[in-house]
Amino acid sequence: xxxxxxxxxxxxxxxxxxxxxxxxxxxxxxxxxxxxxxxxxxxxxxxxxxxxxxxxxxxxxxxxxxxxxxxxxxxxxxxxxxxxxxxxxxxxxxxxxxxxxxxxxxxxxxxxxxxxxxxxxxxxxxxxxxxxxxxxxxxxxxxxxxxxxxxxxxxxxxxxxxxxxxxxxxxxxxxxxxxxxxxxxxxxxxxxxxxxxxxxxxxxxxxxxxxxxxxxxxxxxxxxxxxxxxxxxxxxxxxxxxxxxxxxxxxxxxxxxxxxxxxxxxxxxxxxxxxxxxxxxxxxxxxxxxxxxxxxxxxxxxxxxxxxxxxxxxxxxxxxxxxxxxxxxxxxxxxxxxxxx
Amino acid sequence: xxxxxxxxxxxxxxxxxxxxxxxxxxxxxxxxxxxxxxxxxxxxxxxxxxxxxxxxxxxxxxxxxxxxxxxxxxxxxxxxxxxxxxxxxxxxxxxxxxxxxxxxxxxxxxxxxxxxxxxxxxxxxxxxxxxxxxxxxxxxxxxxxxxxxxxxxxxxxxxxxxxxxxxxxxxxxxxxxxxxxxxxxxxxxxxxxxxxxxxxxxxxxxxxxxxxxxxxxxxxxxxxxxxxxxxxxxxxxxxxxxxxxxxxxxxxxxxxxxxxxxxxxxxxxxxxxxxxxxxxxxxxxxxxxxxxxxxxxxxxxxxxxxxxxxxxxxxxxxxxxxxxxxxxxxxxxxxxxxxxx
Numbered sequence: 001x002x003x004x005x006x007x008x009x010x011x012x013x014x015x016x017x018x019x020x021x022x023x024x025x026x027x028x029x030x031x032x033x034x035x036x037x038x039x040x041x042x043x044x045x046x047x048x049x050x051x052x053x054x055x056x057x058x059x060x061x062x063x064x065x066x067x068x069x070x071x072x073x074x075x076x077x078x079x080x081x082x083x084x085x086x087x088x089x090x091x092x093x094x095x096x097x098x099x100x101x102x103x104x105x106x107x108x109x110x111x112x113x114x115x116x117x118x119x120x121x122x123x124x125x126x127x128x129x130x131x132x133x134x135x136x137x138x139x140x141x142x143x144x145x146x147x148x149x150x151x152x153x154x155x156x157x158x159x160x161x162x163x164x165x166x167x168x169x170x171x172x173x174x175x176x177x178x179x180x181x182x183x184x185x186x187x188x189x190x191x192x193x194x195x196x197x198x199x200x201x202x203x204x205x206x207x208x209x210x211x212x213x214x215x216x217x218x219x220x221x222x223x224x225x226x227x228x229x230x231x232x233x234x235x236x237x238x239x240x241x242x243x244x245x246x247x248x249x250x251x252x253x254x255x256x257x258x259x260x261x262x263x264x265x266x267x268x269x270x271x272x273x274x275x276x277x278x279x280x281x282x283x284x285x286x287x288x289x290x291x292x293x294x295x296x297x298x299x300x301x302x303x304x305x306x307x308x309x310x311x312x313x314x315x316x317x318x319x320x321x322x323x324x325x326x327x328x329x330x331x332x333x334x335x336x337x338x339x340x341x
Numbered sequence: 342x343x344x345x346x347x348x349x350x351x352x353x354x355x356x357x358x359x360x361x362x363x364x365x366x367x368x369x370x371x372x373x374x375x376x377x378x379x380x381x382x383x384x385x386x387x388x389x390x391x392x393x394x395x396x397x398x399x400x401x402x403x404x405x406x407x408x409x410x411x412x413x414x415x416x417x418x419x420x421x422x423x424x425x426x427x428x429x430x431x432x433x434x435x436x437x438x439x440x441x442x443x444x445x446x447x448x449x450x451x452x453x454x455x456x457x458x459x460x461x462x463x464x465x466x467x468x469x470x471x472x473x474x475x476x477x478x479x480x481x482x483x484x485x486x487x488x489x490x491x492x493x494x495x496x497x498x499x500x501x502x503x504x505x506x507x508x509x510x511x512x513x514x515x516x517x518x519x520x521x522x523x524x525x526x527x528x529x530x531x532x533x534x535x536x537x538x539x540x541x542x543x544x545x546x547x548x549x550x551x552x553x554x555x556x557x558x559x560x561x562x563x564x565x566x567x568x569x570x571x572x573x574x575x576x577x578x579x580x581x582x583x584x585x586x587x588x589x590x591x592x593x594x595x596x597x598x599x600x601x602x603x604x605x606x607x608x609x610x611x612x613x614x615x616x617x618x619x620x621x622x623x624x625x626x627x628x629x630x631x632x633x634x635x636x637x638x639x640x641x642x643x644x645x646x647x648x649x650x651x652x653x654x655x656x657x658x659x660x661x662x663x664x665x666x667x668x669x670x671x672x673x674x675x676x677x678x679x680x681x682x
Contacts, residue, residue, distance in 0.1 A: 074532050184583060221586045222587035238580070242580050242584055250587075254592060258599075281605070
């Protein structure tokens with residue numbers, strides 16, 4: 001392991017551009033001096049932003065890239081014509097060993113396609129997945145959900161692999177000794193849902209018996225995503241992605257209503273001022289930016305997909321996740337653990 | 342139309358039993374004297390609960406039923422052996438014309454199967470769907486989402502029908518002149534998602550051109566479910582059901598955190614007391630019980646599926662929805678409108 005942990009970061013990927021990326025780097029360096037950054041993108045723009053902050057210059061190297069992968073670009077097009085992009089370049093630094101981890105807020109499909117091409121699938125893995133952290137009442141504050149959108153389809157074998165990868169992520173990344181795994185469905189009864197879910201439940205049950213390394217709870221429902229009765233929730237990438245955005249949308253809606261309600265009368269305005277610090281804490285707990293950072297599981301190397309709309313707080317959260325994982329030697333342990341199966 | 346609106350209600354269907362049903366009926370009758378109820382289930386138990394409330398007796402007739410459809414019963418089993426159940430009986434009253442509308446909080450799959458057998462599909466409809474009301478920032482306070490779980494699969498033709506039924510429901514049920522329809526996907530770009538979604542988007546676009554009775558927005562994402570930019574969101578029953586339960590789960594999680602936060606310090610406790618009435622209003626807005634009531638679209642007759650866990654507030658909300666719809670002659674208008682297509 002290097003003395004410093006080097007994060008290779010695509011500065012052009014997010015919706016908020018270089019500002020959010022360099023702002024996030026600045027926030028991270030303020031609380032963690034073990035980080036070093038390779039920043040890929042428009043050099044003059046990035047250099048200018050870096051100058052705005054004192055002291056972060058020595059921890060940043062900028063790698064100039066001519067082009068950007070567009071948010072609406074097809075993954076196949078990005079693969080063909082995106083080899084000079086900041087996204088490709090950020091992954092290249094990881095692939096050739098200059099960095100410990102790569103991070104991008106860009107087009108998820110393109111990032112996954114480029115990651116698979118440059119890093120290749122880890123031994124024993126058929127289909128990589130994106131695992132995210134879902135705010136929950138669990139004592140650690142979140143559950144792991146996968147696949148959050150790497151692939152819109154998953155058959156029963158893929159769902160089994162997600163369960164195994166999720167269990168390993170929970171064990172190594174977050175020290176959960178015996179992770180509890182649930183399979184997302186529209187009901188908990190055995191006849192509910194699509195056929196591939198029933199088949200997957202049999203496969204996962206068998207793996208539970210053989211590996212004795214996790215506990216399989218059977219089917220769970222959408223309402224269980226934030227619950228403390230489960231640690232890892234397995235689903236296909238279409239359902240996972242819709243659920244993720246639905247959860248975020250609901251949280252935003254409630255914040256909107258809360259603000260509106262508390263401004264309705266003088267009394268409630270006074271009340272809300274008195275409750276301010278508590279309300280701020282609430283906001284931190286439900287703010288999707290604070291658990292930003294999907295991780296691509298099943299590749300030779302860790303790639304973190306930051307939320308496209310993430311601001312500097314969100315980017316800093318994703319960098320923090322990257323650091324935590326790499327600091328435990330997660331990538332090597334995951335490959336080792338998984339290739340045993 | 343009858344002078345009174347008669348609701349045929351399955352008293353044994355919900356998780357909270359007869360208590361919630363009769364309590365909900367009592368709440369409804371307190372604010373609406375145009376309602377009349379046919380209550381199906383264990384007669385002695387229902388009679389006893391009715392006696393608890395003053396004045397509701399004359400508005401209720403009890404129809405004794407021997408059996409109950411279990412929540413985990415397979416729809417096919419319920420169809421074979423459930424003809425003496427409270428669920429079947431509540432639908433039978435609607436089918437033979439003794440009631441205007443039927444309501445049950447029981448097993449959704451069984452309720453849909455029995456409804457299809459007794460009421461039959463409306464002319465021109467291939468696959469019925471469950472439409473629900475989703476809390477939103479729209480001025481009316483909700484959006485319409487379908488299918489919320491009638492069927493775990495939907496092909497492109499089914500999705501087109503959901504769009505047409507949803508538009509009609511929005512127009513007739515809620516007086517939205519030109520409903521804005523969105524198709525739920527994992528992104529708004531045209532290449533995103535599964536193939537059947539692309540096919541469906543072409544079909545809906547064509548119907549928009551031909552009927553000029555709604556506006557098609559193309560793809561929307563999970564985050565748009567509570568937004569004011571759309572009125573009707575179309576999806577398959579698996580995704581819709583997961584999204585619904587995810588939204589409910591997120592709302593519960595935030596309420597849990599809010600309570601926790603406001604109890605943290607003396608200052609915030611005082612603050613929360615001052616804000617109490619505002620927080621109560623917030624609670625009403627995000628409480629899924631207040632928009633309880635899925636509606637089965639595409640049958641000869643209106644069946645409302647109340648949430649299984651609904652308490653008397655939830656049951657009263659579902660009854661209120663039933664009343665509103667029947668009061669506008671919705672069922673006849675929907676059949677007429679849809680059979681034109």
